[in-house]
Each structure stands twice: as C-alpha cells, then as structure tokens.
Amino acid sequence: xxxAPKGEKPYLNPYIGGIGIGxxxxxxxxxxxxxxxxxxALTRLLAFSMDSVAxxxxxxxxxxxxxxxxxxxxxxxWLVYMLLGIFAGGLVAGxxxxxxxxxxxxxxxxxxxxxxLTAFFGGILVATxxxxxxxxxxxxxxxxxxxxxxxxxxxxxxxxxxxxxVAFFVRREWL
Amino acid sequence: MVAPLFKLxxxxxxxxxxxxxxxxxxxxxxxxxxGMGNSRKIAAMFYGExxxxxxxxxxxxxxxxMLTFLFYYLGLLDLSLVQLxxxxxxxxxxxxxxxxxxxxxxxx
Numbered sequence: 430x431x432x433a434p435k436g437e438k439p440y441l442n443p444y445i446g447g448i449g450i451g452x453x454x455x456x457x458x459x460x461x462x463x464x465x466x467x468x469x470a471l472t473r474l475l476a477f478s479m480d481s482v483a484x485x486x487x488x489x490x491x492x493x494x495x496x497x498x499x500x501x502x503x504x505x506x507w508l509v510y511m512l513l514g515i516f517a518g519g520l521v522a523g524x525x526x527x528x529x530x531x532x533x534x535x536x537x538x539x540x541x542x543x544x545x546l547t548a549f550f551g552g553i554l555v556a557t558x559x560x561x562x563x564x565x566x567x568x569x570x571x572x573x574x575x576x577x578x579x580x581x582x583x584x585x586x587x588x589x590x591x592x593x594x595v596a597f598f599v600r601r602e603w604l
Numbered sequence: 605m606v607a608p609l610f611k612l613x614x615x616x617x618x619x620x621x622x623x624x625x626x627x628x629x630x631x632x633x634x635x636x637x638x639g640m641g642n643s644r645k646i647a648a649m650f651y652g653e654x655x656x657x658x659x660x661x662x663x664x665x666x667x668x669x670m671l672t673f674l675f676y677y678l679g680l681l682d683l684s685l686v687q688l689x690x691x692x693x694x695x696x697x698x699x700x701x702x703x704x705x706x707x708x709x710x711x712x
Contacts, residue, residue, distance in 0.1 A: 431645040431654045440645075443659035446638035450660065451667025453630050458672055460615060460623055462608025463687045465631055510621050514628020515635075522636035534643045534711070548643070551710015554702050562699025563689045566707075567631075569696070571661065573689060575668035580691040587700025588707065595705040596650035602709075603647045 434534075438526040454575055463507050464572030468556070468565040470512035472496070477503045536603040547602055605682040607675065612685075643711025650708045 433440050454465055476493040479486075480503070487493050496503040523529055535544040559565040562584050564573070570588065573581015609615045615623070638660055639645045648654035675681040 430656075431639070431642060431648050433639060433642070440639035440642075440656070441634070441637040443638055443656040444663050446634050447660040447663025448667045449634045449664075450631065451664040451669075452671065453627055453634075454664065454668040455671035455675075457627050458668075458686050459607045459675060459681055460609050460627075461620055462611040462685050465627070507620065507624050510624030511628035511631070514625040514630075515632035516628075517625075518629035518632030518634075519636040519641065520632075521629075522633040523641070526637060528636070528641065536644070548710045548712075551706040551708075552712070554706025555710060555712065556706075558699040558701070558703030558706060560699070561702065562696045563692060565703065569689050571664060571668075574665045576672060576683065576686065576688065577669070578688050578691075580689050580696055583691075583693065584696045584700040584703075587697050588704035591701040591704030592650045592708045593704075596647075596708045599709055600651070603644065603711075604651060604653070 433526070433528070434530075434532060436530070437528045450571070451575070454572065458576075461507065464568060464575075466508045466511065466564060466568035466572070467515070468559040469568060470506070470508040471556075472560065473503050473506055473509055536601070538604075539602050543602065547599070605679065607681040608685050612682075647708055647711045 450465075457464055472493075473496055476487065476496040479493060480488075480497050488497065533541050533544055535541070539547075555565075559568075562569055563580075564570075564584070566588070569581050570585040571581075572578075574585055575581075606612065606614070610620050610623075635641070639656060640660070645654055646657055649657040672681065672683070676683050
C-alpha cells in the first residue's frame with residue numbers, strides 16, 4: 430500500500446471516500462440531471478483560450494467551433510463550474526492535510542528527469558484518450574457505470590486492459 | 605416525477621451554478637483526501653500493490669447506483685432526462701486503451 434508522504438496527514442479510508450463520491454454523483458443526477466466530469470471543462474477552456482488568441486483559425490476547427498459562436502459563453506457550463514469547485518476543494522483538502530509541499534512522486538529506481546518525461550507523455554495519452562472516448566475516468570467510467578451505461582463499462586474495461594498490459598513495460602518507473 | 609430538479613425547472617440557472625461549484629468542491633475535497641493526488645498510489649493499482657483506486661471507484665459506483673435506481677423506482681427521478689455520454693464503441697475502446705496506457709505511464 431502507498432501511504433501519504435512523510436509529514437502529511439494519512440489518507441482517508443477509501444470506502445468512506447467512495448461512498449461520499451457516490452452520494453455526490455447521485456445528487457448531481459437528482460438535482461441537475463448531469464454527472465461528474467473533469468476533462469470536458471478543460472476542452473472548453475482550451476477552445477476559449479484559442480478563440481481569444483486566434484479566433485479565425487479556431488472557428489475552422491469543428492472540434493472547438495461547436496463550443497464557440499453561440500449565444501452562450503463557452504465557459505458558461507456545468508462542467509466548468511464543477512471544475513472551479515474541484516480546484517477549490519482539492520486546495521482546501523491539500524492545505525488541511527498538510528499536502529502543500531512541492532515533491533516529485535516517483536518509484537525508488539527512477540530519476541526525476543525520467544519521471545518528468547513519463548508524466549508528460551502519459552499526460553498526452555490520457556488527454557487524447559479522454560477526448561476520443563468523450564470523457565475521462567469521472568465523466569465516462571464513474572458516471573456511466575453508475576447507471577449501467579454500456580459506454581461507461583466499455584471504457585472502464587478498456588482502461589484496465591491497457592493499464593494492466595502497459596504496466597509490465599513501465600514496472601521500473603514505479604516499483 | 606420531480607427530478608432532475610434543474611431540468612424540470614425547480615432550480616434556477618444561478619442555483620445550478622452554485623450547486624455545480626459545491627458538488628465540485630466536495631468531489632475535489634474527497635479525491636484529494638483519499639490520496640488520488642498521489643500518482644504512485646494510482647499507478648500501484650496496476651501492480652496489485654494498492655487497492656484504493658478500485659475500492660473508491662466501486663464503492664462510489666455501487667452507492668450512486670443504489671440511490672439512483674431507488675429514486676427511479678420510487679418514481680421521483682426521470683432517468684431519461686439525465687444526460688450521459690452516448691455509445692461510440694470504437695471511440696470508447698481506443699480512447700480507453702490510450703487513457704489506460706497513459707494512466708500507468710504518467711500516473712494520473
């Protein structure tokens with residue numbers, strides 16, 4: 430088991446955390462009619478940023494164009510408000526749990542440089558995968574699986590098939 | 605049917621914004637508290653060294669599922685109004701494989 434780094438508060442029990450997240454997800458369905466999500470807001474943020482810098486070019490890309498040009502601002506969206514909350518909630522939990530130190534989390538047999546490279550390329554794969562699938566671990570896997578949506582489970586299983594397979598090749602980075 | 609409250613007009617647009625921020629706050633707070641800000645903990649799941657991610661994920665899915673279907677069968681929640689990602693089989697398989705690979709390489 431991986432414990433919190435020295436000096437930080439121990440992590441919350443995962444079952445309690447899971448029940449909390451499940452309750453929040455239900456409230457999100459019941460109150461608003463939408464699920465949780467992380468990646469959609471970032472796409473909107475990117476569309477908005479690109480539109481501010483190069484509006485003509487951005488309008489030619491369908492992928493970003495659909496968020497722009499309408500009467501609704503691209504950042505005026507449920508997922509964007511939620512992302513603001515996620516940032517604030519994570520920050521408060523980080524401060525309360527004494528997790529505000531700048532540290533490089535990595536395996537014992539790898540270097541900081543390698544860890545920075547794996548984080549960068551892993552991040553590109555995660556972002557590309559999330560946009561191809563139309564959601565990330567929270568938007569598709571968690572939200573979709575909770576209502577037995579086929580999309581959610583197909584995605585969930587694919588994530589684990591690739592994760593468990595690729596794990597074999599990057600073992601040295603973590604263990 | 606009374607829910608989803610926002611879709612049926614019981615919650616105003618500014619109310620939706622406040623709820624979005626509050627729900628996000630709770631989500632972010634819990635994710636950080638259980639250690640989902642720790643890449644080693646996430647990656648360790650793929651080596652069978654740490655089961656936190658699975659425990660969180662499945663207890664969240666089961667909790668949300670029970671509450672959602674309870675309210676659905678009580679006739680309070682109209683599930684057809686809940687907005688979900690549609691099925692896009694090739695996108696979700698290829699996207700899931702890329703995301704899973706990225707998750708174990710990058711740790712998030």
